[in-house]
Amino acid sequence: MKRFDFFFFSIALLVFITDQVTKIWALYRLADCYSLKILPFLNFTLVKNEGIAFGLFNEGGKFKNILLIIITSIATLMLLYFHLRMKKSSLLKTFLLALVFGGAIGNLYDRIFRGYVVDFIDVYISNFHWPVFNLADTYITIALIAIFYLQIIKKEHIF
Numbered sequence: 329m330k331r332f333d334f335f336f337f338s339i340a341l342l343v344f345i346t347d348q349v350t351k352i353w354a355l356y357r358l359a360d361c362y363s364l365k366i367l368p369f370l371n372f373t374l375v376k377n378e379g380i381a382f383g384l385f386n387e388g389g390k391f392k393n394i395l396l397i398i399i400t401s402i403a404t405l406m407l408l409y410f411h412l413r414m415k416k417s418s419l420l421k422t423f424l425l426a427l428v429f430g431g432a433i434g435n436l437y438d439r440i441f442r443g444y445v446v447d448f449i450d451v452y453i454s455n456f457h458w459p460v461f462n463l464a465d466t467y468i469t470i471a472l473i474a475i476f477y478l479q480i481i482k483k484e485h486i487f
Contacts, residue, residue, distance in 0.1 A: 332422040336411055339423055343430025344437070347464040351438065354448035354462075363450065371450040375460040378444045397439050404432045416485075421478075427471035431464035 358364060358374035365371050378393065407429045414421065438445040447460040478484040 332417050332419065333412075335419070336422050336426045336429070339426035340430035340433065343427055343464070343467050344434050347431065347434035347462060347467070348437065350463050351434075351446035351448070354446055358448060369452060371452070372448050373450040373460055375447040376442075376444040377447045377460075393439060393443060397436065400432065400436045400439065404429065404436060407432060424471040424474050424478075427467040428475075431466075431468035431471075434464035435462075 354372065354374050358372060360374055360376070363371040363373040407425060411417075411422070411425045411429065414425075435445050445462065445464075447462045447465070449462060449466070450460045451458045
């Protein structure tokens with residue numbers, strides 16, 4: 329077993345669990361499109377997203393869902409492959425890949441077992457609402473921004 333493998337899978341599992349617990353809470357606490365005001369710029373609003381990020385490609389039915397499951401599965405397996413093949417693994421790089429992997433597994437789980445991804449975090453300013461998202465999306469986005477920064481700005485090679 330490679331250095332940091334236990335750390336990688338522990339973080340990925342923690343990401344998956346926190347993502348799923350919050351989605352289950354949203355499914356049982358929030359009615360479809362009902363908004364629970366949390367802060368002046370934050371609502372919890374249940375959205376059953378059958379598309380991809382930001383609700384794109386919502387049309388297409390069962391075939392689209394199967395195609396998205398296949399694409400997401402391949403991307404998730406590639407992430408795992410990249411982690412296992414990383415030559416110079418560091419705690420930070422391992423942590424960032426684990427965030428992406430755990431988030432991807434969380435959304436893939438939704439798509440396979442629910443037929444849609446549960447989104448509920450609604451951030452807005454005045455009448456402008458960012459597309460509703462979930463914790464998995466948050467973990468993935470933060471990690472990808474950090475990876476981009478390390479790869480492009482700091483010239484550190486992750487893969």
